[in-house]
Amino acid sequence: MIDRRPALIICCANAHDVATAIAYARQHAMPLSVRGGGHNVAGTAVPDDGIVVDLSRMREVQVDAARRRVRAQGGATIGDVDRASQAAGLAVPLGLVSQTGIAGLTLAGGIGWLRRAYGTSSDNLAAADVITAAGERLHVSETENPELLWGLRGGGGGLGAVTSFEYHAYPVGPDVSFALVFHTWQDAQSALRNYREWASTAPDEVSSFAILWHAPALDEIPAEYHHTPVVTFAAMHLGDSAEARHDLAPLRDFGNPIADLSDVIPYLDAQRAFDDDYPAHELRYYWKSLYLTGLDDDALGLLTKINEASPSPHSTLDIWQLGGAFSRVGAEETAFGDRSAPFLLGIEANWESPDDDNANIQWARNAHQAMSAYSTGAEYLNFPGFYEEGEQVLRASLGANFERLIALRKQHDPTGLFSRR
Ligand SMILES: Cc1cc2nc3c(=O)[nH]c(=O)nc-3n(C[C@H](O)[C@H](O)[C@H](O)COP(=O)(O)OP(=O)(O)OC[C@H]3O[C@@H](n4cnc5c(N)ncnc54)[C@H](O)[C@@H]3O)c2cc1C
Structure with missing residues (x-):
């Protein structure tokens, strides 16, 4: 997706190398970018005709x-x-x-x-x-x-x-309770309403999100649902397993899920649960976001329509539950900004072919535009599109x-x- 040609890539082994690279860029007045994990979806670690200070060997x-x-x-x-x-x-x-x-x-x-x-x-x-x-x-x-x-x-x-x-x-850990529940598209609205109620009272040991997307072709999901629109609820609970069973029950027991893959699993496995959905170099990405003021029925209805209109089965609308410790940091205590929104909407266009770039990028932009009526106006800086709005994204994220x-x-x-x- 990111097709840029830096003039020089300096692979650093230590802080001394980094200082040398920065001094070289300064002396030659060349654009410079640091590369950490190289995962920024806007490709900001790679400048055209500039220097990449590559830290990928510094992983101790x-x-x-x-x-x-x-x-x-x-x-x-x-x-x-x-x-x-x-x-x-x-x-x-x-x-x-x-x-x-x-x-x-x-x-x-x-x-x-x-x-x-x-x-x-x-x-x-x-x-x-x-x-x-x-x-x-x-x-x-x-x-x-x-x-x-x-x-x-x-x-x-x-x-x-x-x-x-x-x-x-x-x-x-070493083990945590991990919930992963899939519902049919027919039940999406009622399941999302149930999620909204549950999320408002769930304890801080739980972090969760709802995903509107298309079902992956997993063995545990009946084949007729593969690649069709579904809603999925995913949650991690850090408490003991009895407490977790109790707290996650409203999410797991609701309606008639088509699959419930919830289990007590190693924390390290939970941290890798979505790795396969983001294969290195195989998909193209354009991600936007909005902090939501709430999830009223109109907002949920619109989200379901947006998911139905997605041109790619890999794309997702992620409703991240916020609150808890996240919300207890003051807006000016750190540069990050305001924490008052109850949910963050991640709009992830993920697709395969360069031929489909326009359709998928436009889908994400349309979704962003349509959902802005339900947002605080703030955005999350790690899902910045291509930074095509420049300083505006930074302002929208950092606020005051x-x-x-x-x-x-x-x-x-x-x-x-x-x-x-
Ligand atoms: C598959 C995938 C999953 C993701 N999941 C999440 C998630 O769960 N939660 C979330 O919050 N975000 C998530 N993100 C977004 C992610 O946090 C951002 O894309 C982030 O920029 C990635 O950091 P990086 O070091 O890999 O990126 P890079 O592309 O290496 O760098 C990102 C930016 O930071 C600068 N930078 C990098 N290293 C340094 C350094 N050492 N010093 C100074 N500047 C540096 C770069 O110049 C660049 O501007 C995900 C992204 C992807 C692609």
Whole structure:
């Protein structure tokens, strides 16, 4: 999907290499991008005719079990951090697909299965090592360069190259309760209404979402439903299995599901549950988002129509349940912005052929436009389309924090070496 030709890709082995690469870009006034996990859907890690500071060989993870801290190099993936953390019985709040990089994820927020228990990845960023455009090497924490820590927590980057991220970690697993329930399209509306009621009272140990999409061809799903529209509810519960059975029952017992794949499974498996839906280099992606003010019946009706109009069976409309710890961080406490919305809508156009680019991108844009009537107007910076709206996406995501973030970027990167948007 991302077809760009950088002039130079510098594969870094350590922070010294990163500093050398930045100095070279500065001296030659070349555009520069850092590549973490390379998963940004807008392709912002790759500039045309510029320099890629590639951190994909910097993936070391160290766990301090006594302090419940996990330190990872800037090129680590979610899977790298999960494996090392779980070996010590810990987990860091990260995202849902294990190949995603922690860097881009954290710098723009980071929401996953632990968001309602422990917040975003960026909320749990305790410290970081940053190399600025001027080549300064800064340690960042609550007490050292705290304004920079504020900006790294969800401001979308552009403040320098982060060579290491240090996170708060929590005892999780080794097993967790994982719910995955599929309903027919005929029952979609009633099942979604039931989900809305359940989500408003579910405890913080649960993070869930509803997916409007087309059923994958899994053995556990009757063949007649394969590739037809369905609604799926997915949830992770961190409590003990009896508590989880009780709390997830309203979701699992409702109506007549066509498949219920819920189980108690290793946390590491749950973290990989959707990996197969995002095969490397096989699909094309265009993702947008909107924070929703609620999920009234009109909004649900519109969402079902949008799913029916999807030109690709791989595309999804994801309704992420928010609240809990996610919502208890003040809008100005971190650069991330307002947390008051009860749901985030992810509009994921995912498709196979370049011939279908226009139809799929237009579907996502139409969905975004139509659903904006039910939104707070804010967007999530990790699902930015192609950044074709430029600064507008950053404003829509950061809200009142926008000016403060821009001032911070100007302070640490006056010539805009790192700023692509
Ligand atoms: C399959 C898939 C699943 C996803 N699932 C989730 C999810 O569950 N939750 C969620 O919140 N998001 C999710 N996302 C979105 C994801 O968080 C963003 O795409 C994020 O940008 C990926 O980070 P990365 O390091 O892999 O990206 P990259 O493309 O490497 O980088 C993204 C941006 O950050 C900059 N950057 C990268 N590394 C550094 C660094 N070390 N220092 C400074 N700047 C850096 C890059 O220059 C670029 O602008 C998913 C994306 C994909 C493709």
